[in-house]
Amino acid sequence: MSAEEALEYIESHPEGALQSDLWKVLKIDSRKCSRIVAKLLKDNLITREEESVNGIRTYRLHCAEKSRSRRFDSLLALDAFEPCAGCIEECIPEHCAKLSEWIFSIVMGVEGEVAIEKISPLK
Ligand code: SF4
Secondary structure, three states, X not given: OOHHHHHHHHHOOOOOEEHHHHHHHOOOOHHHHHHHHHHHHHOOOEEEEEEEEOOEEEEEEEEHHHHHHHHHHHHEEOOEXXXXXXXXXXXXXXXXXXXXXXXXXXXXXXXXXXXXXXXXXXX
């Protein structure tokens, strides 16, 4: 059992893998599993959050890249980050071109992004 195999197992669970399942599935003891998880955490390949399953404390393990992208998914439209984060402009949302463009790209996807480029006075 290697760290690479553990990482593969964690990657195959987009919702995150429970550490209490990991050592059972991979047929290793929990202490060895803890050492492998510690190494993956140290190498910044995974993140973990405490979770209780049937009253027993364990950890839900996520691949580092996936957990980051999932965290911000609701703020991304295509590759564009939600425009209000960090915005210091005087805010009138009903008249904000950046917000309208972002919402339009959510609703319309790539086609909307192309369409907004054609009609936007800002571009
Ligand atoms: S709606 Fe427009 S002006 Fe208001 S915070 Fe968002 S981006 Fe800035």
